[in-house]
Amino acid sequence: MKLHAFAAGLALALGSLGAAAAGIAVIGHPGAAAMSKEQIADVYLGKSQAATPLDQPESAPIRADFYTKATSRDLAQVKATWSRLTFSGKGQPPKELPDAAAVKKAVAADPKAIGYIDKAAVDASVKVLLSLD
Amino acid sequence: MKRALSPAVAAMTLALGAPAAMAATQIGEHVAVSGFGTIGAMVTDNDGAQYRSDLRQSRGADKSADFGVDSRLGLQANVKFNDTFSAVGQLLTSRRQSDRPVVEWLYGQANLPAGFSLQLGRMVLPTFMVSDSRSVGYAAHWLRAPQEVYALYPASAFDGGQLQYKATLGPVNLTAQLAAGKTKSDISLLGTAVTIDFEKLRSANLLLETGNWLLRLGQTQAPGVKISGFGLPPLDDKFTGVGVQYDNGTLLVMGEYTMRRQSAPAPFDSNSWYLSSGWRFGVWMPYATVSRLTPKGSRSGLVPADKVSAIGLRWDAMRNVAIKAQYQKIDAAAGASYVNVSPAFAAERPTVNALSVAVDFVF
Numbered sequence: 119m120k121l122h123a124f125a126a127g128l129a130l131a132l133g134s135l136g137a138a139a140a141g142i143a144v145i146g147h148p149g150a151a152a153m154s155k156e157q158i159a160d161v162y163l164g165k166s167q168a169a170t171p172l173d174q175p176e177s178a179p180i181r182a183d184f185y186t187k188a189t190s191r192d193l194a195q196v197k198a199t200w201s202r203l204t205f206s207g208k209g210q211p212p213k214e215l216p217d218a219a220a221v222k223k224a225v226a227a228d229p230k231a232i233g234y235i236d237k238a239a240v241d242a243s244v245k246v247l248l249s250l251d
Numbered sequence: 252m253k254r255a256l257s258p259a260v261a262a263m264t265l266a267l268g269a270p271a272a273m274a275a276t277q278i279g280e281h282v283a284v285s286g287f288g289t290i291g292a293m294v295t296d297n298d299g300a301q302y303r304s305d306l307r308q309s310r311g312a313d314k315s316a317d318f319g320v321d322s323r324l325g326l327q328a329n330v331k332f333n334d335t336f337s338a339v340g341q342l343l344t345s346r347r348q349s350d351r352p353v354v355e356w357l358y359g360q361a362n363l364p365a366g367f368s369l370q371l372g373r374m375v376l377p378t379f380m381v382s383d384s385r386s387v388g389y390a391a392h393w394l395r396a397p398q399e400v401y402a403l404y405p406a407s408a409f410d411g412g413q414l415q416y417k418a419t420l421g422p423v424n425l426t427a428q429l430a431a432g433k434t435k436s437d438i439s440l441l442g443t444a445v446t447i448d449f450e451k452l453r454s455a456n457l458l459l460e461t462g463n464w465l466l467r468l469g470q471t472q473a474p475g476v477k478i479s480g481f482g483l484p485p486l487d488d489k490f491t492g493v494g495v496q497y498d499n500g501t502l503l504v505m506g507e508y509t510m511r512r513q514s515a516p517a518p519f520d521s522n523s524w525y526l527s528s529g530w531r532f533g534v535w536m537p538y539a540t541v542s543r544l545t546p547k548g549s550r551s552g553l554v555p556a557d558k559v560s561a562i563g564l565r566w567d568a569m570r571n572v573a574i575k576a577q578y579q580k581i582d583a584a585a586g587a588s589y590v591n592v593s594p595a596f597a598a599e600r601p602t603v604n605a606l607s608v609a610v611d612f613v614f
Contacts, residue, residue, distance in 0.1 A: 156422060156462060160419075160424060160460075165424045165460045166419050166424050167417065168419055176570070189500065190499060190500035190501070191500045192500075192533075194534065194567040194570075194573075195500065195531070197389075197570075197571065197613070198389060198390050198391075198573075199390070201287060201384070201387055201389050201390045201613045202381075202383070202384040202387060202390035202391075204285055204327070204329075205285070205287055205325065205327060205341070205383075205384055205386075205387045205390070205613075206375060206383030206384050207327075207329070207339040207341075207356065207358070207360075207374070207375075207383075208383065210283060210329060
């Protein structure tokens, strides 16, 4: 019983390690300047309008992973933060795109847009502004 | 009872009718429609007075469960005409002097160069740190904002104009607001229906955000406020607030201190504050809040001292839905917190225990 729990815990730990090992790239237009984690968090939590943030779907695991790493907040907390801003007329949450390819395309086309994708999906059409491991 | 239930029922119907996956709904390229609501129930251990969450409520909770204290439903439309012009409208149904839906906000915004923007119409009156989202239960950790501070300003919206400036200075995000306009509020005070007419309002606010910290300073002034029913002369009202919040994703600590100063006879002068803290364990967030209101000045008895301790739990039960429970120990007299007060209750001023549960949702 105890061993089972341990094994399950280990598998979970290794699993999340595996996911983390892939790494997330915060990407911007090729002409954009690099950003700090704090700046990225401010943009994605609506505190700063320095860039236009783009989201992946809520069902995509990378979304929860990105917010945990960049903002130390889970998706429910992020939703609560944005509902405060939305219902005070202060802003609309990041636009949600269907997948990484769509994020990459949008970022490549808009100098102000930023997004997050799996590091493995990065190519020359975008610039890595920050690596989250 | 039926009347009291109507906002709750409307909210529930909408919540159940809306698919759980629903978020803000984009209609075409320019319009986004979204909504928020709360279905709440509250019960106390005393029938001598009814507890309420807003000065505009003329009834509240006692030993029989009340569904109208916290239940509300808001619908909002954001229209973006282009990068410069946009408009926001919000309809809100909650228990006030009348249960009819009110146009809480309706304003147009123009984004000007260099971080400035201009808003005209009806919009939130920025008297407190979370004035802007006070009705949105889902956005807050607590079940309701502490009344010892938040009930002090009887109006939540004003008609007029506002100039806003936003800038990023190194690690600090700054927002400054200057607002001017007017508002009117129908409240219930000491068994009397009272109209408070703020014919001229002006408000200045500064918000500084850096990392996990938020600092808010603000003052709202209203010369010659007319208050019906108590034979008072027009009062010059000055309401000042300071707020600090720290939130690192796990620990939340926030507090506000507010001061009201009026011209003679200054019947409503008061200082008040609250301190609230919560800790997130995944989907669970236990929290505690203490709040206090202290009358200052002439002490005509219109604003008696209040002291409230509350503990509660927020549970992020599912996507877009939070369930909360809160227990309060209320040591207060008639005034802001209570309505329909019996003479015995007013004389004895007992400590009241109250329990509230609420389901908050956004869509």
